[in-house]
Amino acid sequence: MTETAQQAPTPPSIRYLPDGSPDNRSLADIVEWFLNFDERTARMRHPHTEELFQWKQIDDEENGVGTYPFPNAEARFAVGTIQALYENNSEPLLKLWITDVLNALHQARETKAELATAYGLDADLESSAVERAGKIPTRTERRLYLSSCWLEALCTAEARVLGWLYQEIYGKVFAP
Numbered sequence: 424m425t426e427t428a429q430q431a432p433t434p435p436s437i438r439y440l441p442d443g444s445p446d447n448r449s450l451a452d453i454v455e456w457f458l459n460f461d462e463r464t465a466r467m468r469h470p471h472t473e474e475l476f477q478w479k480q481i482d483d484e485e486n487g488v489g490t491y492p493f494p495n496a497e498a499r500f501a502v503g504t505i506q507a508l509y510e511n512n513s514e515p516l517l518k519l520w521i522t523d524v525l526n527a528l529h530q531a532r533e534t535k536a537e538l539a540t541a542y543g544l545d546a547d548l549e550s551s552a553v554e555r556a557g558k559i560p561t562r563t564e565r566r567l568y569l570s571s572c573w574l575e576a577l578c579t580a581e582a583r584v585l586g587w588l589y590q591e592i593y594g595k596v597f598a599p
Contacts, residue, residue: 432460434453434456434457434460434587435449435452435453435456436449436591437449437450437453437588437591437592445508445592447505450505450508450588451501451505453584453587453588454500454501454504454505454584457580457583457584457587458497458501461583463579463580463583464579464580464583464584466576466579466580467496467497467500467576467577467580468496468497470551471551471552471553472496472576473495473496473497474551474552474553475496475551475552475553475569475572475573475576476493476495476496476499476573478553478569478573479569479570479573480492480493482566482569482570496576496577499577500577500580500581503577503581504580504581504584504585507520507524507581507585508585508588514589514592514593517585517588517589517592517593518589518597518599520585521582521585521586521589521597521599522599524578524581524582524585525578525582525599527574527578528574528575528578528579528582530571530574531570531571531572531574531575531578532571532575534567534568534571535568535571535572535575538559538564538567538568538571539555539568542558542559542560543558544556544558544559544568552568552569552572553569556568556569585597
């Protein structure tokens with residue numbers, strides 16, 4: 424990433440290839456900018472988020488869910504975000520995708536809050552979600568809580584970046 428992009432107060436612009444498709448390097452620069460300068464997206468680099476990601480990978484494998492061996496939460500987020508942009512390559516598709524991400528985020532936050540209240544998990548906010556989940560007596564509810572924590576982090580970051588990309592590509596602010 425260029426030094427100018429690292430110091431910029433706003434994300435870098437999308438660059439396009441001659442065929443009109445977004446240049447992957449410019450998309451990577453945009454994701455990197457959000458990881459460096461947007462607090463909610465930067466949480467993908469936090470050790471507690473990484474711990475959640477590693478828990479999720481192991482849990483999925485133990486429960487027969489296919490996983491891709493991403494090296495860390497940040498890579499999972501970055502690849503997923505760019506893949507979502509390419510797979511939802513029209514305004515209606517991207518709008519629907521971002522709306523679905525926001526709905527998943529809302530549901531994850533609600534579920535997390537309900538379980539945190541039920542088991543008094545917010546008493547120690549300095550501990551990780553994985554540590555707090557130890558207070559939940561059933562495996563099913565622990566999995567639900569931790570999955571909700573992971574989805575909240577992932578969907579927040581993805582919605583931030585994709586919302587900005589939507590505005591860049593289509594010239595208007597995203598509205599569900």
